[in-house]
Amino acid sequence: MRIRKKLRRFDMKRLVVVLGLVGFLGSFSPNGYAEAHFELKTPHYAFNKATIAAGAKLFAKRCMSCHSVKYMRYEFMKQDLGMSEADVEKYLMLPNGASFKGGMVSAMPPRMAHKWFGVSPPDLSQIIQYRGQDWVYTYLLSFYRDPATPSGWNNHVFPKVAMPDVLAPWGGIVNGQGKVLKKGSESPAKFKAQVTDIVAFLRFVSDPSVFQRWAIGPWVLGLIAFFTFTAYLLKRQYWKGVK
Amino acid sequence: MSGFAKWFAKRSPLPEMWREHMAEYYAPKNFNIFYYAGSLLLLMLVFQFVSGFLILVHYVPTAGGAYDSVFGIMYDVDYGWLIQYAHVDGVSLIFLLLYMHMARGMLYGSYRAPRELVWVIGYIIYLAFMAEAFFGYILPYSNLSYWAGTVITSLFKSIPWIGGWVTTLVRGGTGISGDTLGRFMALHVALVFLVIVALVVIHILYLHKVGSNNPDGIEIKENKGPDGHPIDGIPFHPYYSVKDLFGFGVWLFIFAAIIFYNPTFFHIFLERTMSTPANALKSLPDVTPPWYLSPFYAMLRSIPNKNGGIILMCVAVLFPFILPWLDRNPVKSTRFRLVTRIMLLVFFANFIMLAYLGEQPPLPQFFLPERLGAAIYVGFFVLLPFVSKMEPTRTPPKRVHYHAH
Numbered sequence: 001m002r003i004r005k006k007l008r009r010f011d012m013k014r015l016v017v018v019l020g021l022v023g024f025l026g027s028f029s030p031n032g033y034a035e036a037h038f039e040l041k042t043p044h045y046a047f048n049k050a051t052i053a054a055g056a057k058l059f060a061k062r063c064m065s066c067h068s069v070k071y072m073r074y075e076f077m078k079q080d081l082g083m084s085e086a087d088v089e090k091y092l093m094l095p096n097g098a099s100f101k102g103g104m105v106s107a108m109p110p111r112m113a114h115k116w117f118g119v120s121p122p123d124l125s126q127i128i129q130y131r132g133q134d135w136v137y138t139y140l141l142s143f144y145r146d147p148a149t150p151s152g153w154n155n156h157v158f159p160k161v162a163m164p165d166v167l168a169p170w171g172g173i174v175n176g177q178g179k180v181l182k183k184g185s186e187s188p189a190k191f192k193a194q195v196t197d198i199v200a201f202l203r204f205v206s207d208p209s210v211f212q213r214w215a216i217g218p219w220v221l222g223l224i225a226f227f228t229f230t231a232y233l234l235k236r237q238y239w240k241g242v243k
Numbered sequence: 244m245s246g247f248a249k250w251f252a253k254r255s256p257l258p259e260m261w262r263e264h265m266a267e268y269y270a271p272k273n274f275n276i277f278y279y280a281g282s283l284l285l286l287m288l289v290f291q292f293v294s295g296f297l298i299l300v301h302y303v304p305t306a307g308g309a310y311d312s313v314f315g316i317m318y319d320v321d322y323g324w325l326i327q328y329a330h331v332d333g334v335s336l337i338f339l340l341l342y343m344h345m346a347r348g349m350l351y352g353s354y355r356a357p358r359e360l361v362w363v364i365g366y367i368i369y370l371a372f373m374a375e376a377f378f379g380y381i382l383p384y385s386n387l388s389y390w391a392g393t394v395i396t397s398l399f400k401s402i403p404w405i406g407g408w409v410t411t412l413v414r415g416g417t418g419i420s421g422d423t424l425g426r427f428m429a430l431h432v433a434l435v436f437l438v439i440v441a442l443v444v445i446h447i448l449y450l451h452k453v454g455s456n457n458p459d460g461i462e463i464k465e466n467k468g469p470d471g472h473p474i475d476g477i478p479f480h481p482y483y484s485v486k487d488l489f490g491f492g493v494w495l496f497i498f499a500a501i502i503f504y505n506p507t508f509f510h511i512f513l514e515r516t517m518s519t520p521a522n523a524l525k526s527l528p529d530v531t532p533p534w535y536l537s538p539f540y541a542m543l544r545s546i547p548n549k550n551g552g553i554i555l556m557c558v559a560v561l562f563p564f565i566l567p568w569l570d571r572n573p574v575k576s577t578r579f580r581l582v583t584r585i586m587l588l589v590f591f592a593n594f595i596m597l598a599y600l601g602e603q604p605p606l607p608q609f610f611l612p613e614r615l616g617a618a619i620y621v622g623f624f625v626l627l628p629f630v631s632k633m634e635p636t637r638t639p640p641k642r643v644h645y646h647a648h
Contacts, residue, residue, distance in 0.1 A: 071318040125314070129507070129518035206518075207506070209317070209324035217503035224499055228492025235485045242272055242477055243647050
């Protein structure tokens with residue numbers, strides 16, 4: 001009888017705990033990449049419609065000359081973010097015959113871009129899903145002057161990148177050692193906040209379902225929880241007779 | 244019975260099937276939490292069918308159109324994100340359940356006589372799901388699709404003499420292209436899916452012929468009451484149908500929580516490299532398989548010789564087929580076999596470790612753990628016939644262990 005009790009202690013709960021622990025500990029091991037990890041953390045920001053709309057305006061002004069977010073349509077800015085159609089037309093749509101229902105596509109012909117930069121600027125619709133927001137934030141802040149490259153620019157997290165530091169007029173110019181060569185028109189704090197807004201916009205673009213998901217989520221989960229509770233009562237009632 | 248019900252019952256096999264498989268199918272009353280996995284897998288298969296059907300409505304199987312059509316669903320289709328995330332996350336959840344289902348079978352000896360064929364058919368279903376998942380994640384034609392497709396189809400190259408020809412046939416050309424998408428779509432939505440559905444039906448029919456096992460691993464059919472039904476058995480319907488209904492609820496809650504609040508599940512269920520289009524000129528730094536195939540990939544990689552690695556992987560994949568004949572202990576459940584239970588726990592922990600290692604970049608510090616993991620995996624199957632013969636065993640009880648709630 002006592003052996004039986006002892007053995008029963010080996011039951012499933014324990015197994016689940018042990019397996020869970022093994023997996024949990026495993027997730028902490030270093031991944032052993034040899035290269036130095038140079039990644040900043042995106043500062044905390046409010047991921048809401050206002051931040052994203054501010055980021056959208058900055059993106060349209062400073063990024064969209066070259067980069068598209070083609071899966072995103074201008075009308076989504078109205079539907080999902082609540083921007084007015086007039087604002088979308090004024091701040092976001094380029095005067096290149098863009099259509100309100102069309103995708104947010106750069107005016108630069110890819111063929112010409114390829115000629116100018118050696119590579120056509122990638123579409124950024126999925127960039128946050130692909131790289132993660134911290135990488136994008138770090139990338140935008142990691143440009144430096146490098147006379148050895150064709151463009152005169154280099155980047156700490158993306159060495160020999162073809163893109164020049166288009167944000168230099170606002171953020172300033174530094175050399176490889178981080179020494180400021182020229183101050184930007186914005187204060188460092190404001191500039192970082194602007195970059196964060198752009199990151200927030202790109203994060204939204206990477207998965208525009210987010211607000212819909214958050215809005216419906218509690219109702220869906222609540223309904224399922226209610227169903228589960230009812231099913232539990234039903235089960236208990238039926239199983240009363242099982243001895 | 245109403246007139247119509249009588250008329251119907253005379254002509255239809257359904258009432259009889261209902262009795263045989265539901266109302267008068269006696270299952271042991273001591274099922275524990277692991278026994279939810281079977282019915283949940285059935286539920287998930289239905290979900291995958293529905294979401295997959297809706298994706299197929301919009302999907303374009305061409306090199307130029309596939310990636311855009313997939314994101315068209317995400318961005319343009321009403322609730323397209325729901326369809327897409329449900330389909331993607333559903334795959335990982337299915338494999339989670341498959342592993343839970345198989346682990347339970349191993350813990351309680353459900354593969355033992357007279358259920359060997361139930362195990363073998365079930366294992367074929369698992370392999371079919373692997374194929375289904377592989378074809379599925381080539382279809383979006385992301386860069387991961389492209390390179391994973393290239394790596395996996397190149398396995399066929401190591402077939403002696405005809406390897407090159409077979410590889411070209413599988414790919415529909417010399418490399419992964421739009422032609423590959425066409426044939427993989429046909430395999431994913433028609434052939435392999437139908438095979439899975441057919442095998443699931445066969446799996447259940449074979450199970451119901453011999454009856455379900457239980458955590459104590461004893462045959463309830465050997466202990467029948469005066470009414471001819473097992474004393475420790477209860478009719479599947481209504482007892483387990485209502486219990487599974489509760490299980491459905493809990494599981495749906497988890498499923499919905501993932502879809503609505505963490506649809507990529509920390510980029511484990513939906514990898515980052517899925518979000519960039521196929522590019523033959525831009526290979527990925529490391530092509531790692533999804534987590535559920537990762538243990539086998541780790542074993543493949545542990546041998547620094549392509550053919551050697553492939554042979555080890557095939558051995559690892561095929562070993563579980565003969566599990567019913569490797570176990571030679573008269574007692575089924577490891578509740579009464581401490582040594583086998585410990586071996587199994589090590590085996591499971593090792594499998595999780597291999598899954599972790601398979602996701603890491605191919606660096607020298609992982610080679611030794613990978614080889615150790617492969618040795619433990621194979622070692623389990625090699626040792627089992629001897630251990631199961633010699634280990635001390637307690638006598639299982641005559642009746643199943645059950646506390647009324």
